[in-house]
Amino acid sequence: MCGIVGLLVKTPALRERLGSLMVPMLIGMTERGPDSAGLAVFGTPTTDAQRRISVYSGLTEDGADFNWLGLAHELHEHLDLRVDVRPKGNHAVLTVGSAPEAVKRYIREHHPKLHILSTGRSIDLYKDIGTPAQVAERYGFEHLTGSHLVGHTRMATESAVTPDRAHPFTAGEDFCLVHNGSLSNPNGVRRKLEPEGIRFETDNDTEAACRFLEWRLREGDELEAALQKGFEELDGFFTFLMGTPDKLALIRDPFACKPAVVAENDGYVAIASEFRSLAHLPDIKNAKVFEPAPEEMYVWNA
Amino acid sequence: MERVSTQMTAMEFDLAKTPLRDLNQFLHRELDVGDTRHVDVVNPDGAHNIAVGLDAPITVEVHGHAGYYAAGMNQHATVVIHGSAGTGVAENMMSGRVHVKGFASNGAGATAHGGLLVIDGDAGLRCGISLKGADIVVGGSVGSFSGFMAQAGRMVICGDAGDALGDSLYEAVIYIQGEVKSLGADAQFEPMTDADLGALGELLRQAGLDHDPAAFKRIASARTLYHWNADANQEY
Numbered sequence: 001m002c003g004i005v006g007l008l009v010k011t012p013a014l015r016e017r018l019g020s021l022m023v024p025m026l027i028g029m030t031e032r033g034p035d036s037a038g039l040a041v042f043g044t045p046t047t048d049a050q051r052r053i054s055v056y057s058g059l060t061e062d063g064a065d066f067n068w069l070g071l072a073h074e075l076h077e078h079l080d081l082r083v084d085v086r087p088k089g090n091h092a093v094l095t096v097g098s099a100p101e102a103v104k105r106y107i108r109e110h111h112p113k114l115h116i117l118s119t120g121r122s123i124d125l126y127k128d129i130g131t132p133a134q135v136a137e138r139y140g141f142e143h144l145t146g147s148h149l150v151g152h153t154r155m156a157t158e159s160a161v162t163p164d165r166a167h168p169f170t171a172g173e174d175f176c177l178v179h180n181g182s183l184s185n186p187n188g189v190r191r192k193l194e195p196e197g198i199r200f201e202t203d204n205d206t207e208a209a210c211r212f213l214e215w216r217l218r219e220g221d222e223l224e225a226a227l228q229k230g231f232e233e234l235d236g237f238f239t240f241l242m243g244t245p246d247k248l249a250l251i252r253d254p255f256a257c258k259p260a261v262v263a264e265n266d267g268y269v270a271i272a273s274e275f276r277s278l279a280h281l282p283d284i285k286n287a288k289v290f291e292p293a294p295e296e297m298y299v300w301n302a
Numbered sequence: 303m304e305r306v307s308t309q310m311t312a313m314e315f316d317l318a319k320t321p322l323r324d325l326n327q328f329l330h331r332e333l334d335v336g337d338t339r340h341v342d343v344v345n346p347d348g349a350h351n352i353a354v355g356l357d358a359p360i361t362v363e364v365h366g367h368a369g370y371y372a373a374g375m376n377q378h379a380t381v382v383i384h385g386s387a388g389t390g391v392a393e394n395m396m397s398g399r400v401h402v403k404g405f406a407s408n409g410a411g412a413t414a415h416g417g418l419l420v421i422d423g424d425a426g427l428r429c430g431i432s433l434k435g436a437d438i439v440v441g442g443s444v445g446s447f448s449g450f451m452a453q454a455g456r457m458v459i460c461g462d463a464g465d466a467l468g469d470s471l472y473e474a475v476i477y478i479q480g481e482v483k484s485l486g487a488d489a490q491f492e493p494m495t496d497a498d499l500g501a502l503g504e505l506l507r508q509a510g511l512d513h514d515p516a517a518f519k520r521i522a523s524a525r526t527l528y529h530w531n532a533d534a535n536q537e538y
Contacts, residue, residue: 256408256427256445259389274388275348275367289367289386291407291426294445 001155002180003029006241006271008148008248008300019144026132026151028277033153036166037135038127040176043146045121051100054117054125058090058163068092093124115164120174122245127166147302150243152178159204169207171214174245179206180258181237227297249299256294263287269300311339318345333358353381373400392419411438420509430457433474439509449476458505471523477502479518490524
C-alpha cells in the first residue's frame, strides 16, 4: 500500500499556497504510507541554459551537517562554475548556469554518497524516510510555491525502506513519477533499458517504470504515446501519477487494483489515493469529484 | 463528544469533531436501549468504516463522501450516503437498504447476502462480486468483472458494463439496459420472461427509477462450469 497525491493550481493566488494546500493531503495518506514521503514541485523555469539540481546528503557521514557551501566552492574551483546553493539540512537545490552533466559527474566522483534527486529547469524534489508529517516538517513543504506538484507516502513492499527508494522517482530532466502498486516485470523492463545505456540507481520496481516512460519521451514520443507504450510494457498493479513542467498525468492498471480519486474546480485539480486527502481543500464541496477509469489516460495542463 | 440532539429520536454526529469510533459505538450499543431512530453524519470526509455492522431498524444519513466499507455487514438499517462511497460499500450486507446518491468505487455490494443496495451513479470494478442473495441496482454503469461468481441475488445495471460481466455466474441474475463490453466465461444472454419483467419492475420501483423493464436484457449462467470437464483443457 502507498498513497499518492497531486495538485495543480490554476490561479496565481493558489500558486503561492501550493505547499500549504498539499501538506494536509500528504499527511492524510499517512495510514497508506507511513515509512517514507516525498514530493516534486514544478515552479517557474530557469533560463534555457540554467539547471536546478536537487541533492540529498542524508546518506553521507555528515548528514544534515553536510558542507553545502564547501561543495559550491569545489565546483567553482574545479569546474569554474558559479553555483547558487539553497541548502536546507540534508537537502540542497543547486542552480548552475551551464554544464549540469559536469556538475553531476563531479558529485558522483568526489561525493559518491550524495544522492542526486532531480535535474531540470522547473523541478525541485524532496524525499526521505519518516512519516509524511516528519518529512513535510523537515523540508518546510508548507512554504513551497509553484504551479503543480506530485507527492507520495510509502509503505514499502518491493524494496527496502531507504531515502533513495522513496518516491518520487525521476529520470532525465523535469520528469517524475510516483507509484501505488507493484510491478511484476520490473526486471524485464530493466533488461530492455540497460542495453540502451540507461543506468539504474536502485533495485526498486517503480524506478523501472519511471525510466521506461522517460526513455520513451526522450525518444520523441508525446506523453500520450509514451503512456500507451507503458500500458503495453508495464505489467502489474499501478496507479501512476507523473509530472512534467507543464502537465500532470495519471494512469491506472486494467484491474484498477490501486485507488485514485480526482477533484476539479476552477481553482485546482487535486488527485489522491482517497478522498480523505482532498476533504480539506477550499470549496471542495462544489468540486467535481470522480474516480479515474482503468486503462484511461488523464492529462491536465499547468 | 459532540452530539446535537435535534429531537428525542434523532441525533447528529459531526466527524470533524467526533471520532468515528464514537459514532459506531453509539450505533452498536446505545441504540439497543435508547429511542434514537435517525442519525445524521456530517463531515464524513472520506472516513473508512462509517456505520458498519449495524443491526437495528434505524436510518443513518451520511452527508458527504464516505471512505471504504461504508455500511458494511448492514442488517435491518437504512443507510443513505449523500455523496460517493469508497471501496466495498455495503460489503456483506445481510438485510436493510443502502443508497449511494453519488458514485461507488470498486467492490460495491461484494458478497452481500440480503437487502438492497442502490447506487445512483456509476459503480467501479467488481460490483456485486460473489453476490450471495442481495439485490443491487446501479443507475449508471459498472466496471469490469462485475457479478463475478455471483451465487444468488439480482443485479440491475441501467447503464453499460465493462469486460467479463457475470464471469463464472452461479444462480444470480443480471439485468442490463446498456451495452456489455464483454461477457465473462459461462455468462449468457437469455430471454426476459414475464417473471423477469415483474421482478425487474419491482426492483426499479424500489430504487426510485422509472426505466422501462422491457428495455433490459437478462444475463444468467449457462451452467457449463457447474461440473468439471476434463476435456475443456482449461479453455473456457
